[in-house]
Amino acid sequence: MERRVIIFLVLSLIIVAGYDYLLKQLGIVPSATEEAARQVDSSEKPSSTMEGQPAGPPATGSGAETKATGSEARTGDISPGGHESSAEQIVTIETDLLKVELTNKGGVIKTWQLKRYSTETQTGPQPVQLVYRGGQFPGPLSLRVSDEAATREMQQALYRVEETGLRLDPGHPTGRVTFTYRNPKSGLAIQKTLGFRHDSYLVDVEVKTEGVQGPVNVGMGTNFGIIEWGEGFIGLIGPASMVDDKIEKETPEQEAERSGTVQWAALQDKYFLSVIIPSQGTAVQVKKESERVVSSQVKVAPPAGQPVKLQLYAGPKEYDTLRSFQIGLEDTIDFGWFIYGSWSLVKMVAKPLFSVLRTINEVTHNYGVTIILLTVCIKLLFAPLQYKSYKSMKDMQVIQPKVLALQEKYKDDRERLNKELIKLYRDHKVNPVGGCLPMVLQMPVFVALFNILYMTIDLRQAPFFLWIKDLSVPDPFYVLPVIMGATMVLQQKMTPTTLDPTQAKVMLILPVMLTFLFLTFPAGLVLYWVTNNTLTIVQQFVTDRFIFKRPGPDKTAAAEAATQA
Incomplete structure (x- = not known):
């Protein structure tokens, strides 16, 4: 015996010793350096633009950095306090913890850098970048409804930008960015408001819609929060969610949906995660785009005429921070493997x-x-x-x-x-x-x-x-x-x-x-x-x-x- x-x-x-090594040698699982280098290289490439388009006037928010990139898309009406957008504009928000870039094309997150954490690349240490740049997927906070035409319009439109106080510090602890889009012909109107804090990875998000029927799906983006896919001897990497007070961590073969009261939905790796915390979530949908690419979205059905309210956390798996939300997020840290x-x-x-x-x-x-x-x-x-x-x-x-x-x-x-x-x-x-x-x-x-x-x-x-x-x-x-x-x-x-x-x-x-x-x-x-x-x-x-x-x-x-x- x-x-x-x-x-x-x-x-x-x-x-145990050979499995991870074999996967890396076969190219099935990338090393942390290769994954980080890929994301850095992708983020350095210019976004898809069309030459010869006129650049919009620069934004003038307090302490904000806004730049135009000349992208062709549908232009919305002008509303008081907004800026006319005939080209893609990038709004930069910087705090002690974060450097975030938002684009008015779809009103989504373009980059999300954690200033206190770095990852090794072929060009040296770089700030951790949580936004996946490896393909043409809808970005974090993209919207989807049952009408596919309206969905394409929401995701491709150039929103007007209104921002205040975007270089945050103890003297200016909060800031807000508002994206507005209105199409009189289709009756579609969207307003997204993002509220930032100087000492937090948490963002308050409010979405108002007109001219759409049914619930609104708020996308978490693709691999948003996953920077080291496949790395690690233990622990689960990919989607996680809490629905009806039950936590589930799994990557589906194709698509999966969990219906019920959604406390939160996340995409995670060993050390980082992004998570949407809706006030009235009714379902979580997860889709496997490819072998190491997953996306997730939360379905929200607010009462008629009421805005969609939620919170977005994208940052490190700091136990005290996650526990402070008192919704079980600290359980995304795998203490219980055996x-x-x-x-x-x-x-x-x-x-x-x-x-x-x-x-x-x-x-x-x-x-x-x-x-x-x-x-x-x-x-x-x-x-x-x-x-x-x-x-x-x-x-x-x-x-x-x-x-x-x-x-x-x-x-x-x-x-x-x-x-x-x-x-x-x-x-x-x-x-x-x-x-x-x-x-x-x-x-x-x-x-x-x-x-x-x-x-x-x-x-x-x-x-x-x-x-x-x-x-x-x-x-x-x-x-x-x-x-x-x-x-x-x-x-x-x-x-x-x-x-x-x-x-x-x-x-x-x-x-x-x-x-x-x-x-x-x-x-x-x-x-x-x-x-x-x-x-x-x-x-x-x-x-x-x-x-x-x-x-x-x-x-x-x-x-x-x-x-x-």
């Missing part, structure tokens, strides 16, 4: 552990040091359990020759063998599962900490020391994974085992396999593993040296042996 377990573990590690059916248990452990991690960091201001201190605390907490586990393994090692003798003697009588083994364990007061039970009790804590270090944005761009500048990415020189492999070998040599010599040698393959696996893991996670292994080695050394002293030679047994000789 033990041989089968070893083969299973080795094959599992090969699959095995099927255990998510609630791991999540219940992970959230308090995450709170402790951040509390320690408020003192150390270095997440590398914080990880080491937290690992020490956990090790001390579980020291009694680990002592019992180690003692049980030692006891089993002592009686192992007698176990082998019984197995040989009663190899053809399984029932008698079991009775004799039970008697042997009872006589020597040994519990054969005593070495495993403490480890099982510790497992939820270790898995919860694994999830925290792998999934939370707190470690992103967090330096440790010397060459480790970011604990959320792999060690660039592979120093920590190599140290981890060495400590695993040493730990195996020191741990009592009941395996025969051949099986023990086979088990030495595991540290090698895990070392190669951990080459791709975040440095913060590997640092935890190295610290845990080192503390285990120290604990085993102290236990062997000062607690389980090796017994001296049995003089009575030696005398009997001499007499018989």
Whole structure:
């Protein structure tokens, strides 16, 4: 049985280690650098324009930056306070957190940069860009109704722009942009108002419509909020939504719709997300455009004559920020990954552990040091359990020759063998599962900490020391994974085992396999593993040296042996 377990573990590690690598080599899953470079290159390309079109007059909003790009589209009426638009205009909103560009073509978001977060590209670090620029898809906050002609008109029209206070700071904490479009011939009229805050990723959105029937679908755009598609060993990337108080995270094969009371709908990756929070949402529609391209929209049916009101959040998965909305958005952070059916248990452990991690960091201001201190605390907490586990393994090692003798003697009588083994364990007061039970009790804590270090944005761009500048990415020189492999070998040599010599040698393959696996893991996670292994080695050394002293030679047994000789 033990041989089968070893083969299973080795094959599992090969699959886990090779799967992500194989996908990247085949080009099915891009690396984070390739994905970021693609988005940066796409965003640097000029938008589709037609030469020779007259440029509209510049906007004159307070502190705003507006530019024309000469795009041909339908022109709306002039309303008081608006600007006539015969060309596409880009309005820039800048705060301490964001730099956003809005286009009056469709009144949608053109770019959304997070100023406090960066991603590595071929040209160096660039601000995180949440708007997908890889295809001709409707942008975030695009509108759709049941009438396809009206939908095309909404999405292609050049809206008039009215803006105020768009360079926001503590002295000018709020700002507003209004897009207006009216077509007297069709009777279609649209007004979008976006309200920004200087210290928030949250935007208030209000949409008024005339001349349309039925509900209005507000689009989240395509891959808006997803910058690292396919990256990560755990965690779900793509659409997520809460409908009728139930969270669902899945990417459909083609299209999917969830009807009911919509609390929110999101597109997410490991560290970032965009989410629409409607006041009166009735359904969420998700569409898979291609292998790594998804779009989502929220259907809203307000009372007759009432505007569509919603909020848009596009930013990092900061736990406190998401939790402050009190609508379950913090559950988009995957604290509960483990095995099927255990998510609630791991999540219940992970959230308090995450709170402790951040509390320690408020003192150390270095997440590398914080990880080491937290690992020490956990090790001390579980020291009694680990002592019992180690003692049980030692006891089993002592009686192992007698176990082998019984197995040989009663190899053809399984029932008698079991009775004799039970008697042997009872006589020597040994519990054969005593070495495993403490480890099982510790497992939820270790898995919860694994999830925290792998999934939370707190470690992103967090330096440790010397060459480790970011604990959320792999060690660039592979120093920590190599140290981890060495400590695993040493730990195996020191741990009592009941395996025969051949099986023990086979088990030495595991540290090698895990070392190669951990080459791709975040440095913060590997640092935890190295610290845990080192503390285990120290604990085993102290236990062997000062607690389980090796017994001296049995003089009575030696005398009997001499007499018989």
